[in-house]
Amino acid sequence: MVDIPLKWSHVLKRKKVFGDKVYFLCENTQRHLNEKYLLILDLKTKETKEIDLKNTVESPISDFEILDDRILLLYYVQNRPIAQVKEMATGKVYTVEDVFQPGMLVQEVFGDEMTGVFNLMIKFRTKDRSKSFLMSSINKEGVMLRNHLFENESKNRENIDMIISNEGPLKFIAGTVGMTNKVGYNGFYGGYLADGSDPFNNIVEINDLDGFFAFEKDGGEKSRKSWEKSRNPSLKEALAAREIIKNDHGYLLYSDHFLPVGNSHLTKDGVYDHHYYHFNPIKDLNYGRRGTAAPVYEAGSGVWIPTPVTDPDIYFSFKSSHFLQFDNNGDVLWDYAVPLPKKSTFVPLSYGQIFSGNKDHFIYEFEGKLFYSLISEGDFQEINQEVKILNPQKGDKVLSLRNSDLEVKALNNGSFLLTGRQQIRYVNEDGQAVDENNFFFQELQVDDF
Incomplete structure (x- = not known):
């Protein structure tokens, strides 16, 4: 376990893993201060480094991506995506030409090491209200290289989510997918982005999946x-595709199945497809806590602002995390659903994290x-077993300990990184009681579960 004292007013908004380094996006909860920086943790040496994000857009960062020595930052200003590229060594900032339209939402961003470009998967609705997706490629100097438009020509279906894998030369x-009359979700699709193939036609219905309702x-x-x-x-519930993982069997699609409750006042985009919960740019650990504050989009200023929660009945309740295993040809091998407690949250991000190889660790x-499940070819070997969280490195002198804002991230080496806040009271070397607030980082090896 590694303890890192940080300003208590800052929150860890996003984290991403690249090789042996983990990058954390940190922002001050007092948004008018516009204080934000990148915290880099080296998993081998346990050393940390901070990269300031000055001279960038003065808005909350919705997402980021790393490619070599560059970081791509994404914002929403007046309901329009804005992208900037920053050189971490020199601090130089490139702003991408203003090419994105109001109403576009960045669903996914990843850096392609083979081509040396950033790719953004963007969703939007056309004038006839049909759903479309756009993949934009940006080089490391912030220059837009190309746009690839995805459209589903089926008259009866609509693509709700699209996730793209960054593994291998073929994506x-x-x-x-859902019905075009916006009744609800009714299936999945999967396949390669290549000439002569149409992944949108490779659809599997929910009723053809043995494990979908098995929870x-x-x-x-x-x-x-x-x-x-x-x-x-x-x-009728929400089915949000979150991630594609390349594993020993092909490609594993991870989706969250949850129930929006009491949200009739919210604008809906098709089948529960609204960025209030799915693509909320704040991603702040202070939000989503019952009785505190929830983010609200202010159309006039184009920013998300915190407002007091007056109705405790507005929340989203998770039912399961669903996994669909495609083989390398895009055919379904098996599926399974991990049953979840009815966790209530105002802003449901991805519920858990999975490391997938020959077996799946969730x-x-x-x-x-913390709870852990081990799945082998769709069958549970362990399900929802509690995982112990280590005590801080204070010996037997800890008087009290409180963990909060726990989050888990799957690493590339077959383990998970647990982060959170700890409020510790302990006795120091002088025999005095000391209060300490830290962010902590703990690596969890799957072999130890």
């Missing part, structure tokens, strides 16, 4: 029968505790 695309107490029998009897079967946090 694998997968996501969720329910009756094994999903009631839900499956209801689905089969329905004239126009669809899923871990998530609930009420200050």
Whole structure:
């Protein structure tokens, strides 16, 4: 475990893993100060380094990506995505030409080491309200190189989510689909982005997946029968595709299945497809806590602002984390759903983290505790086993300890990185009681679970 004292007013908004380094985006909760920086943790040496983000857009950062010595920063200003590239060594900033339109939302961003460019997957609706996706490629000097438009020509379906894999020369695309009449989600699709192939036609229906409703107490029998009897079967809850993982079997698609409750006042974009919960640019650990504050989009200024929560019944409740295993040809091998506690949150980000190779290791946090599942070819070997969190390195002199804001990130080496805040009271060498507030980092090896 590594303890790093940081300003308590700062929050870890996003974290990403590149090789042996983990990058944390830190922002001050007092947004008018516009204090933000990048914290870099070397997993080998346990040393840290800070990169300031001065001279960048004075708005909350929605996402970032690293490519060599450059960092791509993304913002939303007046409902329009803005992108900047910053050289970490020199501090020089390049602003991408203002090419994005209002209403566009950046769903995914990744750096391609093979081509040396940043790729942005953007979703938007056209004038006829049809859903489209755009992949924009930006070089390390902030120059837009090309745009690739994805459109589904099916008359009966609509692509709800699209996730793209950054593994290998051929990009694998997968996501969720729904009916064009916006009734609800009813399936997934997956396949390669290549000449002569159309991944949008490679659709698997929810009722054809044995594991989709298996998390329910009756094994999903009631839900499956209801689905089969329905004239126009669809899923009324939200099904948000989160990530594609390249593993030993092909490609694993991870999606969260959750129920929006009491959100009738929110604008909906199709099938529960609204960035209030799915692409919230704040991603702040202070938000999503019942009774504190929730982010609200202010259309006039084009920024997200915190406002007091007046209705405690507005939340989103998780049901399961669903995994769909494609082989290297894009065909489905198996699927399974990890049952989850009914965790209530105002802003549901990805529920857990998974490391996938020959077997799948899934871990998530609930009420200050960690839970772990081990899955082999769709079958559970362990399910929702509690994982112990180590005590801070203060020996037996700890008087009290409180963990909060726990988050887990899958690493590239078969382990998970646990981060969080610790409020510690302990006795120092002089025999005095000392209070300390730290961010802590703990690596969890899957072999130790």
